[in-house]
Structure formats: C-alpha cells, structure tokens
Amino acid sequence: MTAIDLPFSLDEYQGRLARTRAEMAVRGLDALFVTDPSNQAWLTGYDGWSFYVHQGVIVLPDADPIWWGRNQDTNGAVRTVWMGNDRVRGYADNFVQSTERHPMQDLGRHLADLGLQTARIGVEADNYYFSAKAMQSLQETLPNAVFPDATALVNWQRGIKSDAEIAFMRKAAAISEKVVDGLLERVEPGVPKNEVVAEIYRDAIRGVDGAWGDYPAIVPLLPSGSDAAAPHLTWDGRPFATGEATFFEISGCYRRYHAPLCRTLFLGDPPDFLKRAEAALAEGLEAGLDVARAGNRACDIANALAAPLERAGIERGARCGYPIGLSYPPDWGERTVSLRAEDETVLEPGMTFHFMPGLWMQDWGLEITESILIRDEGPAETFCNRPRKMFVKS
Amino acid sequence: MTAIDLPFSLDEYQGRLARTRAEMAVRGLDALFVTDPSNQAWLTGYDGWSFYVHQGVIVLPDADPIWWGRNQDTNGAVRTVWMGNDRVRGYADNFVQSTERHPMQDLGRHLADLGLQTARIGVEADNYYFSAKAMQSLQETLPNAVFPDATALVNWQRGIKSDAEIAFMRKAAAISEKVVDGLLERVEPGVPKNEVVAEIYRDAIRGVDGAWGDYPAIVPLLPSGSDAAAPHLTWDGRPFATGEATFFEISGCYRRYHAPLCRTLFLGDPPDFLKRAEAALAEGLEAGLDVARAGNRACDIANALAAPLERAGIERGARCGYPIGLSYPPDWGERTVSLRAEDETVLEPGMTFHFMPGLWMQDWGLEITESILIRDEGPAETFCNRPRKMFVKS
Numbered sequence: 042m043t044a045i046d047l048p049f050s051l052d053e054y055q056g057r058l059a060r061t062r063a064e065m066a067v068r069g070l071d072a073l074f075v076t077d078p079s080n081q082a083w084l085t086g087y088d089g090w091s092f093y094v095h096q097g098v099i100v101l102p103d104a105d106p107i108w109w110g111r112n113q114d115t116n117g118a119v120r121t122v123w124m125g126n127d128r129v130r131g132y133a134d135n136f137v138q139s140t141e142r143h144p145m146q147d148l149g150r151h152l153a154d155l156g157l158q159t160a161r162i163g164v165e166a167d168n169y170y171f172s173a174k175a176m177q178s179l180q181e182t183l184p185n186a187v188f189p190d191a192t193a194l195v196n197w198q199r200g201i202k203s204d205a206e207i208a209f210m211r212k213a214a215a216i217s218e219k220v221v222d223g224l225l226e227r228v229e230p231g232v233p234k235n236e237v238v239a240e241i242y243r244d245a246i247r248g249v250d251g252a253w254g255d256y257p258a259i260v261p262l263l264p265s266g267s268d269a270a271a272p273h274l275t276w277d278g279r280p281f282a283t284g285e286a287t288f289f290e291i292s293g294c295y296r297r298y299h300a301p302l303c304r305t306l307f308l309g310d311p312p313d314f315l316k317r318a319e320a321a322l323a324e325g326l327e328a329g330l331d332v333a334r335a336g337n338r339a340c341d342i343a344n345a346l347a348a349p350l351e352r353a354g355i356e357r358g359a360r361c362g363y364p365i366g367l368s369y370p371p372d373w374g375e376r377t378v379s380l381r382a383e384d385e386t387v388l389e390p391g392m393t394f395h396f397m398p399g400l401w402m403q404d405w406g407l408e409i410t411e412s413i414l415i416r417d418e419g420p421a422e423t424f425c426n427r428p429r430k431m432f433v434k435s
Numbered sequence: 436m437t438a439i440d441l442p443f444s445l446d447e448y449q450g451r452l453a454r455t456r457a458e459m460a461v462r463g464l465d466a467l468f469v470t471d472p473s474n475q476a477w478l479t480g481y482d483g484w485s486f487y488v489h490q491g492v493i494v495l496p497d498a499d500p501i502w503w504g505r506n507q508d509t510n511g512a513v514r515t516v517w518m519g520n521d522r523v524r525g526y527a528d529n530f531v532q533s534t535e536r537h538p539m540q541d542l543g544r545h546l547a548d549l550g551l552q553t554a555r556i557g558v559e560a561d562n563y564y565f566s567a568k569a570m571q572s573l574q575e576t577l578p579n580a581v582f583p584d585a586t587a588l589v590n591w592q593r594g595i596k597s598d599a600e601i602a603f604m605r606k607a608a609a610i611s612e613k614v615v616d617g618l619l620e621r622v623e624p625g626v627p628k629n630e631v632v633a634e635i636y637r638d639a640i641r642g643v644d645g646a647w648g649d650y651p652a653i654v655p656l657l658p659s660g661s662d663a664a665a666p667h668l669t670w671d672g673r674p675f676a677t678g679e680a681t682f683f684e685i686s687g688c689y690r691r692y693h694a695p696l697c698r699t700l701f702l703g704d705p706p707d708f709l710k711r712a713e714a715a716l717a718e719g720l721e722a723g724l725d726v727a728r729a730g731n732r733a734c735d736i737a738n739a740l741a742a743p744l745e746r747a748g749i750e751r752g753a754r755c756g757y758p759i760g761l762s763y764p765p766d767w768g769e770r771t772v773s774l775r776a777e778d779e780t781v782l783e784p785g786m787t788f789h790f791m792p793g794l795w796m797q798d799w800g801l802e803i804t805e806s807i808l809i810r811d812e813g814p815a816e817t818f819c820n821r822p823r824k825m826f827v828k829s
Binding site: 046088089090091092093112113114116117120121133134135137138139143164166167168169170171172173174175176177190192233234235236238239240242243244245246247248253254255256259260262268270271272273274275277278358359360363370371372374376377379381383401 | 440482483484485486487506507508510511514515527528529531532533537558560561562563564565566567568569570571584586627628629630632633634636637638639640641642647648649650653654656662664665666667668669671672752753754757764765766768770771773775777795
C-alpha cells in the first residue's frame, strides 16, 4: 500500500478533534455522526468520490473517530485517514440502494456496539448527505437513542484557518489567477463556450508550480448577455458574441481547498448602465474590504457594499459572501456565516471568505469577486491579485 | 432573453409527466415533491448548478409542474424549463443557510396555496438533496398533510430511454471513446497524474464533432497499483510508475447524459495474476453481455459474470452495474435497478446500464466496463467500441 499522504500533521488533526469534542461537550453530545464530506475530510483526512452512498464519521469523546462506509470504500479509507485500520468499518454491498435494507441499520449496530443505544448522538440533519430516510432508519434502529440536530457543528470549528490551510488556499488562488488570465486571453467572438471551458479545466488541473490541481466543488459558471441574470447556469456549445458581458465564476483547488475568483468580460463596447454598475460594484468591494477587519462583523461588510450600490440604484437581494476553504461538491461554501445585514458574526483573524457581491438583475449580470483573509490588523487581504474590474475586448 | 434551448420536444416532456402522474395515481398521491436534480431536469428541463440550496419541482395531477427554488435561481429556471414563467416560484435569500428560517417553510406556504394542506404529498425521502431537516420542517409547516416516501418514483420512469435520449448517449459515448484513446496514448512512466487528468477534462469538454462536452456527474477516478484496490480515489500530482496497473473510470457527457467507459492500463509487464484476472473478467463481460437481453433479468447478468470469475478464484462483493442516462453530481447512476444476484428486474428494450464489474481486491484493482443498451432482440449493444482488455505499455 502506498504510504498515506496526509494533507496535514497529526497535531493539526488532533487540534481539530479537540475543538469538535469541546463543542460536543457544550451540547451534551455522547457522540456525533458526521456526514458532510468536507467535515469527514477535515477531521480524518478521508478523501474519495464515494459520498454518493451513505457514509460518515463517528466522533467520540474519548476514542479515535471511526470512518464508516460501504465495504469497497474501506479500501480508500485505510489509504487516506490518520486513524488505525481498526477505526475503519464497512457495510455489505447489498445495503446500497436497496428497498429492503438501509445502511443506517448497519450504522445503528455499530453505535450499539459502542454502547450508545440510549445516547445523545448529534447528526447533521440539514446536510445534503443525511437524508430524511437516513434519519428515520437510524431512529427506528436505535429507538432509545436521541439524535439532536448538530448541523454545522463541525463547520463552525473550521472557520479560522491554520497557517497550513492558508498555505493551501494560496496555492488554490495561484491556480485561480492562472485560470482567469487564460480565459481572458482566449475568449473572443465566435469561440464556442465549451472550448474555453476545456482550457479552464486544463489550466485548473495542471495547476501551477508546486501545486497540482484538484477538482473544484462547483463547475465553471459562465452565462452571457441576458443569461448572466442567472447565477448558476453552466455552459453549452454556443459561441461568445459581441455585445455581451459574460461572468466567469471559477475556483482553483489544491487538495480540496478553494479560492474562488470571478471576473466579467465584455466583448465590444459596454453600455453605460454596465459601466455604472461596474463602478458602483468596484466602490462597494473597496468599501467592503476596508471594513473586513478583525473585530468588525459579517454584516459590516454587507452594509459597506450596499451603500454605493444603492446610490447607483442597484438593489441586491442576496447575501454577498460566505466562508470558504476545504470543500466537496455540491458547494464550495462552508455553510456557517453569511455576509448579510442580519449576520452579526464577529470577524476573527484567519477567517476566509468569498466576498461575492454578484449582480443578477432582470436581464443582465455582473460578477467581480475576491477571496479574502481576515488579518490580525488592517483590512482584509485578497488571495488573488487581479484588476478588480469588468474586462473589455473591443 | 436567449430563446430556451430545450434538450427534448414538448411531447417528450408531456410523456414523462404522464408516466409520472400514472404512478402517482397508483400510489394515491395528490402531489409529488421532486428534489433529485436529475428528476427535476428530466421532468422540466431545469438545468443549473444550484442544487446546493433547497429547491425542487412540485408535480400535480392536473396542472403543469411548478419549479421552486431560491429567488436568484428563478432567473435560471425561466431560461431552462418548458413551463410558463408563472410556474416558477422563488424564496427570499435570507432562507439560505439560516438558523432561524428553513426554505421548506416557504415551500409549505406554496403547497398550502395549492390547497394541499391535508394532502398526500410524495417526497424523495432518501435523496441527497432532501435532508432530514427538510422533512421535519415540511411536516411542521403542514402538520395535517402526510408525506409518503416516493424515493425513486420518478427514477423508475426514466429506465426505458427514448430514441432522443439514446442519441444523446451515443454522443456521450463518442466523447468517452475519445477520452480513453487520449489517456492511453498519454500515460507514461513519470508523467504526473494531474497532467493526464487535465487532458482528460480538455478532451471531454471539447467533445467531438456535433457534441460539445458537458460536465460528468463523477470526476475521473484513476488509482494506481495497490491503490487501485480503492474504487473511488481521484488523483494527485504523483507520476505514473512502471510496474503498476491504473484503472481509468471516466464518462463523456452530452447535455447531462452519460456513457461511462472504464479501461485499465499496465505500465511494464503485467504479473500473471493480473493477466488471469483480465481473462476471467473478459469472459465474464462476454457472458454478461450475451444474457443482457430483453426478457431476461438483472440478476442474469450478475450471475453470468460471476461464474468465470469464481472459476478464477475471484469473489466480488459488489453489484456489477446500474442504470445510466441523465444525471447530476454526485452519481451518474439512476439508483433503481442494481445488477446483482437478488435483483429480478426484467430487462426491457431501451434500458441502458453501466455494466461495471470492477475488481477491487485487497491490494490490486482492475476495471474493464461497458455502457450497454438492451435491444429488441439479441444481446446488448455496447455504446462504445474499444478493445475489452487491460492495455499494456511495456
């Protein structure tokens, strides 16, 4: 077997576990069942595209975590997690997509073996990978246990990044810059979109010196013209056209860490309303970055952004950012803080966000964004270093 | 707004809806709430990477479906679905990842407006995108409604492909062939894995004549040597090495339709045990393809495969295939039939499967697979046409 190539030191994993256990203690949890793939990886190192079947990590207060999943994936687990092989457990393949058996019945047996029949076991009730049926099956298997909602318990521990994580994000950012540089060069009227996306992927996966490219948790998004009103359209084979703005929402990825960077490119001469929006957005970004300081709050960023946009008559309904770092599909956000008026989370050094004030209006759109790091002092640092503007090719 | 470029005719969507409604009637459902992104796209045409927030389609017995999601994503919905704009509904952004509000409270209000307060509303209880918390929130919002489990109700309607769908899969298959041809040429000892993956993506997204490449629902999987024991490892920056087999699990994708094709490449002189496994697997594939006929059962394929493998002393614990077609991450399988001994589903013309007898042993692995179409008569047709063997570069 190839030697395990853990992304982080054992000390770092122990620190993560300690923070998680401390919060479990606060909430009176005897155990925590973690299904979010990002949380599994952050706690144990587990890495593999196996989250399309039920799997997870059992976190215990006084023993190493247990990775549990499909039998065939235990082979991947023993090759990626820091725990001993005895902390990896598998279930038989005929639990997979069965109408008679549910994998949670197997998990329940493991939990019972651990003496947790009547325990308080936290679950990530609002995670993609913990279905309504999983909850029901687990409750039926262990009728005397209780399953308090611990959605985002681990995610919140991930908020402040270590130096090692920030180093990974700097590598991801270097890849993001390379991708944006490449697409700005290649997009021309008449070039099919998928041809540009092919090169985006090639650049992203080749990576940069010292950083091979991993797959980002979201695919490139690049709607044009009136379609740029829609934030989450992907691409097709139609050509780029003169007279249209296209926003490019991309992220480099290094060992599952992200640093998204979005820029907009206009082919031709942009109309005045877009130039005015660009100016207001650039001013809002500057203002937001300036208040993105330790001690300020998430809402301060949102409010600083909103002022110049409102003066320009642009009303945004959406939050303007979210924490980033380690992630698996379908989202590169961390799903804790939201940069919006109602979120009073205090910013701390080492927090990282995608400051993402996308404008998605009735029939146009514009994205200029930055991945940022809250510093000990002063305004936020941007991970990438590219002009904060709408690019134009006349 | 760009004209809507529906992948299929309105007639085809109406046919899909009719089949879905017929099954809803059988189960006595007044409505069905569909969260599986593949089912949403299959029923309505909706396409976008927005499934990281709660969204879905309300299927009604006597009125067009309603697409429901985040406000900003209604812009994508009106650009991709066949229904009128009045059948697209959005919820406010402060429902997103809120600890105070849940999007299902908004959905509940829409269902109540439809007069469904005391209805039987089917839900996809074991889908990735319908969380335990979503179920709880929906039940609390509509305490007098009941929510029977309708997991895979729509998926089962997708089993038999139309000619138009099969045409899409043939395009995906042509992309798969191109990707496999390219990687077999490029992989050499010393070449970093991510460099090969960069070209895999480039080939896949560039596509082939008449078929631009869409993103596959699973990223390339390509573990080497003893790591090939693990089915779901992705890649890193380490070089390919002499003396190792690497399996490549990939799929071309055309407008969300897949045709996976896996091949194994050995660098150097393969050991006898691998050659014996290859021979047994090739024989098993032939035997399986021969019984993959209309009127036979899913288990017949599994049993035909198992016999030569068992004679070679190879015991497989996993199912050997699943239906394929339209899909979104995290899985390109259709999650209905499983090709395994206990599944007696009768094969029908137009069904499509990934016949996927991966061998993942203690410290080695081998994948040679085919995407297949059940025909009116005779054995299955393979979508791709590449030698069914372990490739070797000495």
